[in-house]
Amino acid sequence: MSLLSLERVKKVFGGLSAVRNLDLTIPAGSIFGLIGPNGAGKTTIFNVITGVYKPDAGQIRFDGQEIGGWAPAAVAARGIARTFQNIRLFRTMTVEENVMVAGHHLHRAGVLSAIFRNARHAEDERALRQRSAELLELMNLRELSGELSGSLPYGSQRRLEIARALMLKPKLLLLDEPAAGMNSQEAAELKKQIRRLRDELGVTVVLVEHNMSVVMGVCERIHVVDHGETIAEGPPETVRTDPKVLAAYLGEGASASLVPPS
Amino acid sequence: MTVWGRRAAIAIGALGVIYGLGFAAEATLIEYVQRIVLLAGINVILAVGLNLINGTTGQFSIGHAGFMAVGAYAAAFFGVKIAPLVHSVLGEGALANGVIFNLALVVGGVFAALAGLLVGAPSLRLKGDYLAVVTLGFGEIIRILFNNATFLGAATGYFGDDPTGLPAYTTFFWVYAWALAVVVAFANLTFSQTGRSLGAIREDEVAAEAMATPTTRLKVLAFTLSAAAAGVAGGLFAHMQAGIRPEDFRFEKSIDMIVMIIIGGLGSISGAVLGGIFVAVTLEVMRDLQEYRLVLYALLLISIMLLRPQGVFGTRELPSLLRRMVKR
Known part of the structure; x- marks a missing residue:
């Protein structure tokens, strides 16, 4: 069952389409990763969900209710x-x-x-x-x-x-680069804490993160965006080796894996 | 004893002390010094009130003299008009005067609060420094309104219906009783969930909203309460002298209030109390300098910015400072 779903959500700043017709479904109870290269629109997606920006088009359904365009405080109070x-x-x-x-x-x-x-x-x-x-x-x-x-x-x-x-x-917790600036020991601790949040408090967690060992280590599903569009979606094992994802991060023709399996 | 019984006892004790101090002050101090002492108490109310919006909430009002004016005129006018009725019921004694005065002060506070609501509700919906611009304009508009309101004496000022002018209700006891009430009420509010939310708005309004804080409602609340305090102070000020003139509430008066809270430390109630007293004293000391005192104030502010930008107390309060000193 999905806790949050975005349907064809669009956000434009002047001539720049930060989010283009994005579909995104976050299953209840999951730990969900939202990744993409710098400037892909990840934080904008968070800001649209939380009401900081109003979406220019599309629907945002949360827990059975349309919340697109709500004020930030109302979205927060809703969960x-x-x-x-x-x-x-x-x-x-x-x-x-x-x-x-x-x-x-x-x-x-x-x-x-x-x-x-x-x-x-x-x-x-x-x-x-x-x-x-x-x-x-x-x-x-x-x-x-x-x-x-x-x-x-x-x-x-x-x-x-x-x-x-x-x-x-909250029912849903959006973490915007929680591991940024952490050393590897702190990041490892953070992974455990994120799992505890979900297991003990029952919070669904979405994280935007550049630290791939955190993303791949803790997320059950990963959604990859680039230029405001979905380029891949799936469990970490498939996303990690998806050619489109590698191309977005590393350039065309790259063949590798985002993190060597550890 | 129940909590409320103990509180009532403390309140009565405090009022008794204020009464005793007032008695001693009136017996020993010359009238000139007494006036400074009264002004200091009124300043404390002004400063603690202004601190709630400028210091705690971080929304800058630079026209609070306008709310003081609204309170002063409303209290004076209401006091004059209600006096015959109260006297006919309660006679001519101190009791009747006390009733009239306190009703008048409440009316002054309520009118100032309404003015605050009117000014704050639209301008506080926006983030940023709009409040400063709007309050600056408001302060001037109010002064010009009173300057032209003939039923309030226009530019000559309002002296009531008596040839002797407004009744001199303002005594040490009433000033400091109200000052104590305002300090306690504002301190209790500041150290509560509401106060924390106001602080959160000052620190980061976007984050406060993301934490479900009803920012607009709280900002308007703080501003309205702050205007109400200025209104009560205005009522006390009005009944210190024979009459009030629009000139008493010029822009400089708003600046005086800002100086009070900056000297003491923006966001600190203890600081506001100290700043209010400080400004009352220095204004009198510098009276002969006329408008040069603005230059001195500017110099004083610049030195504070350079030497101690957080003011005397910073955002700290006296009790927590004392505790830290004892620990050492």
Whole structure:
């Protein structure tokens, strides 16, 4: 069953077609890779799904509902969380606060509750703190919860973005280059964490990633785009050796495999 | 004792302390100094209010004197008109005056909040610095409106219906009771989920939206509350003197408020309190310099930018700083 499906989605910037008639189906419960060379339109696809850009044509169905053209906050509240390629943390706020911000579903108390500090406010705060502590634990950030997020090392910032996104209790998590800037040890750890997200929290994960050992190691299905169009789709073993994919990455006539089987 | 019982006790205790301090201030300080002390309290309300939108939420308003004017005129006018009715019910004593004054302050706050909603709702839908432009215009428009509103005395100013001018309701007790209430309310709001969301908007609005934060609604809320505080401060200011003139709420007044929160540290409530007091004192000290004080202010701001760009407190608060000092 598909959780998210894009049908003939189009996004044009001036004269540039960033996404052209893209069909994309993401099965519920999968770990799904979206790859392609630089400028292929991967981040644009994320931005169209999450409402940052409105699609110029086509349909986006999520969990039985058409969400094309919704505002970002509405898409997020509906169950699609994301991280950003160029990390966008709330830098002067602590690690814990960053995660708590995304806890809108846990938060019912209004402004007056906050001002008068009533029981409902206290209850909400406790629930937010508890949930964010659990997620920080999951992403190995528990000890850093009091630190300013802007002062964390790069890899931790990326993991914090994931923890923050999970606070939304998403059905679908879009990770935009989660392994960028990580060393191989951190990347290996990340692979395990992504699997845990799916297995323990039941989140469907889509990742855009250039680190092929992460993509091939963790994704069950991979969709390859170039110039805003699908060029291949399938399990990692077939995508890896697909001539069109190799041509897009390495140039015409290349014969190799994207990652030597390890 | 229940939580609410304990809170009521603390509140009554605090009001008692304020009352005692006010009594001592009126007994010992000359009138000139008393006036500075009152202005300091009013500035605290202005600064803490402005800090919520400019500091915590990161949306720059540079026309807050306009909201102060709306509050001042609304409170003064309402106070004058409601006084006969209240006096006929409660007599002439301090109780009646207290009732009139506090009702007038609430009305001033509500009118300023409505003005804030009117200005904020359209301009805060957009990302970026539109609010600064709109509030700048608003501040001037309001001043010119009052300059031409004959039922409010136009350019001569509004002095009420009495030949002696507006009643001098503003005392140490009321100024500092309201200042305390505003500080506590705004601090509680800032250190809640709402406050965190406002901070998230300041830090990265795109990310905040992606975390399901209702950014427009929260920005309008912060702006409206901030305008309400300016309105209450305006009401307190109005009843310090015989009358209020449109000239009292010029652009320079908005700049004074911005100076208060920048000196203390944008985003810090403790900083706003300190900045409000600082500006009240320095404005008096520099009174003889007339418009040269703007030059001095500019120099002061430039030095702060160079030496301590985050202001005295940065985004920190006094309690957390004290805790850090004790730990060392």
